[in-house]
Amino acid sequence: MPIIEVRDLSKTYTYHRKAPGLWNSVKSLFKRQTLTTEAVKRVSFTVEAGELVGFLGPNGAGKTTTLKMLAGILYPTTGEARVLGYVPWERKAAYQKQFSIVMGQKNQLWWDLPAMESFLLNKEIYEIPEPQFKETLNELTELLDLHEVLDVQVRKLSLGQRMKAELTAALLHRPKVLFLDEPTIGLDVVAQQKMREFIKAYNQQQKTTIMLTSHYMEDVAALAQRVIIIDRGIIFYDGPLTGLAAKVHEHKTVRMTFTKPVAATDLPAFAHIIERTPTTATVRIPRKDSARRTAEMLKTLPIDDITIEEEPIDDVIRQVFLNHAQPA
Amino acid sequence: MQRYIRLFFRYLSTDIIREAEFRGGFFLLLVSNLIEFTVTVAFFSLLYGSVPTVGGWSYPEALFLVATYSIIGNLSGAFFLRNFARFSEYIRTGLLDTFLTKPVDAQFAATLRYHAISNLISLLPSVALLMISLHRLGLTITVVNAVGYVLLLVLGLIIVYCLWFAISLLAFWLTQINELQELWFSLYDFARYPPPIYDGGVRILFTFVIPVLTVVAVPTEFFLEHTQPAAIGYNVAIAATLLIVTRLLWKVGLRRYASASS
Numbered sequence: 210m211p212i213i214e215v216r217d218l219s220k221t222y223t224y225h226r227k228a229p230g231l232w233n234s235v236k237s238l239f240k241r242q243t244l245t246t247e248a249v250k251r252v253s254f255t256v257e258a259g260e261l262v263g264f265l266g267p268n269g270a271g272k273t274t275t276l277k278m279l280a281g282i283l284y285p286t287t288g289e290a291r292v293l294g295y296v297p298w299e300r301k302a303a304y305q306k307q308f309s310i311v312m313g314q315k316n317q318l319w320w321d322l323p324a325m326e327s328f329l330l331n332k333e334i335y336e337i338p339e340p341q342f343k344e345t346l347n348e349l350t351e352l353l354d355l356h357e358v359l360d361v362q363v364r365k366l367s368l369g370q371r372m373k374a375e376l377t378a379a380l381l382h383r384p385k386v387l388f389l390d391e392p393t394i395g396l397d398v399v400a401q402q403k404m405r406e407f408i409k410a411y412n413q414q415q416k417t418t419i420m421l422t423s424h425y426m427e428d429v430a431a432l433a434q435r436v437i438i439i440d441r442g443i444i445f446y447d448g449p450l451t452g453l454a455a456k457v458h459e460h461k462t463v464r465m466t467f468t469k470p471v472a473a474t475d476l477p478a479f480a481h482i483i484e485r486t487p488t489t490a491t492v493r494i495p496r497k498d499s500a501r502r503t504a505e506m507l508k509t510l511p512i513d514d515i516t517i518e519e520e521p522i523d524d525v526i527r528q529v530f531l532n533h534a535q536p537a
Numbered sequence: 538m539q540r541y542i543r544l545f546f547r548y549l550s551t552d553i554i555r556e557a558e559f560r561g562g563f564f565l566l567l568v569s570n571l572i573e574f575t576v577t578v579a580f581f582s583l584l585y586g587s588v589p590t591v592g593g594w595s596y597p598e599a600l601f602l603v604a605t606y607s608i609i610g611n612l613s614g615a616f617f618l619r620n621f622a623r624f625s626e627y628i629r630t631g632l633l634d635t636f637l638t639k640p641v642d643a644q645f646a647a648t649l650r651y652h653a654i655s656n657l658i659s660l661l662p663s664v665a666l667l668m669i670s671l672h673r674l675g676l677t678i679t680v681v682n683a684v685g686y687v688l689l690l691v692l693g694l695i696i697v698y699c700l701w702f703a704i705s706l707l708a709f710w711l712t713q714i715n716e717l718q719e720l721w722f723s724l725y726d727f728a729r730y731p732p733p734i735y736d737g738g739v740r741i742l743f744t745f746v747i748p749v750l751t752v753v754a755v756p757t758e759f760f761l762e763h764t765q766p767a768a769i770g771y772n773v774a775i776a777a778t779l780l781i782v783t784r785l786l787w788k789v790g791l792r793r794y795a796s797a798s799s
């Protein structure tokens with residue numbers, strides 16, 4: 210049975226344009242301009258236990274909105290969702306004890322207090338038994354290298370340290386489902402890498418189901434086997450990362466080194482030349498029949514070495530967004 | 538229930554840690570509370586310098602009322618102020634999210650999370666004034682009086698919580714305003730004076746529609762032995778009704794809550 214089931218989920222924000230101030234607010238109660246944004250439109254997907262799904266899309270695509278509905282923060286306009294069998298926006302304590310949401314741009318830790326105080330508060334809130342609390346905290350501080358900063362006020366921590374502390378707070382109750390909204394935002398390359406390694410290891414060890422959004426392609430390439438791509442509230446790809454390349458790119462890139470000089474005219478007509486010197490060539494060949502065509506080149510050309518490459522994943526995704534951004 | 542009491546004390550303890558950190562702010566608040574208190578008392582002694590009674594209340598009776606007003610004011614300042622002061626910000630900035638995803642009642646967490654401990658210290662002058670007025674009245678403290686008074690104070694605090702919460706809840710509908718707190722303070726000010734000084738309309742408004750007058754007057758009158766059971770019953774009914782109504786408003790508000798982008 211899937212852990213997360215979403216069917217035809219939609220969210221339309223209704224908001225009002227209004228001027229600041231008490232009087233204008235009161236006035237706006239009676240007469241105001243109503244604006245709407247369809248942030249999420251009839252989205253459906255399921256996630257199985259233990260999966261780590263990358264949830265991608267350009268700014269304003271509806272990722273955060275979807276995660277907020279799954280976390281029970283927002284009521285959907287229409288549609289259904291179940292996580293661990295619960296309707297998220299009913300906010301049952303039994304559900305809330307089994308998931309966590311971490312938003313990279315919002316802190317849950319108490320700003321003026323040492324991180325440890327927030328952890329102790331969570332222990333109380335989630336009713337975590339003392340031995341389990343100790344064990345989990347030790348494990349997490351070990352994995353995240355957090356020992357020295359436990360007793361420092363959160364506002365004095367670096368962004369990287371703070372994100373680690375946020376993550377620790379979110380994992381103390383050993384959630385079965387974890388929503389991570391841009392957990393690596395603003396971190397330096399090294400810290401990003403560390404965070405990524407942690408998330409990957411945690412997912413593998415604990416079998417936690419994770420949905421993660423990020424604008425960093427490295428995150429996605431390193432972490433998620435499966436991606437869901439959303440744009441303007443609509444899902445237009447759901448599947449393995451590798452399949453995405455096939456969907457978007459009709460070509461593969463072939464790099465060759467020759468044993469003796471080869472003229473441009475000697476290269477087959479189906480090979481679109483990207484770069485060429487007398488003894489090397491990089492060409493693009495149609496994905497279709499690529500095996501047969503490569504064999505043909507191996508036969509006709511004096512090839513010393515050959516590599517066939519997929520497009521780099523961030524190029525692929527960029528391509529997806531670009532294609533999609535063009536008016537239909 | 539037990540869990541909520543434990544949580545409440547954990548919140549309280551984190552605030553003691555926090556206030557110890559910001560000693561400057563702590564003393565500033567204490568001093569400003571004391572000044573405000575002194576001004577109120579001075580005003581009453583001036584007023585009674587020219588008239589023997591106000592609305593049938595003698596000077597020491599009015600002092601008892603002021604002391605009660607100030608005790609409830611300081612207690613609600615200690616336990617409610619810092620929460621309601623943030624409430625519209627929670628909604629505007631989406632900070633409410635944090636409370637909505639945790640397995641603790643979100644109303645409890647959002648409205649009883651923060652405390653201003655220094656307000657508890659300003660209880661001392663209020664209690665001293667209470668004693669002085671009792672001495673002047675020649676009244677002694679009996680068990681019935683004391684217990685009844687404390688229970689009615691708690692009841693008053695519940696009503697204050699609800700009224701203040703109801704005002705703060707307006708933030709779900711009027712997001713861009715910060716003046717809501719001022720609105721509460723000016724309402725509560727009406728409870729500082731003996732109710733008879735207000736004439737018809739105002740008195741009805743603040744007894745039945747926005748019942749701030751009874752909050753302070755009922756415990757005071759109980760202690761001074763002027764109270765009819767009807768007034769106590771009225772406050773109990775008001776407190777129960779307001780708890781239910783604000784709970785419903787909170788639920789309706791949450792349905793409107795749109796968090797904040799990002």
Ligand SMILES: Nc1ncnc2c1ncn2[C@@H]1O[C@H](COP(=O)(O)OP(=O)(O)OP(=O)(O)O)[C@@H](O)[C@H]1O
Binds near residue numbers: 246267275
């Ligand atoms: N509280 C809100 N009120 C009104 N509109 C909102 C609100 N939150 C989001 N929106 C709008 O809904 C759409 C989706 O926003 P959302 O935050 O879900 O996007 P996102 O995919 O998370 O984007 P990003 O990558 O920038 O975080 C956007 O057009 C946004 O402006």
Ligand SMILES: [Mg+2]
Binds near residue numbers: 272
């Ligand atoms: Mg977002």
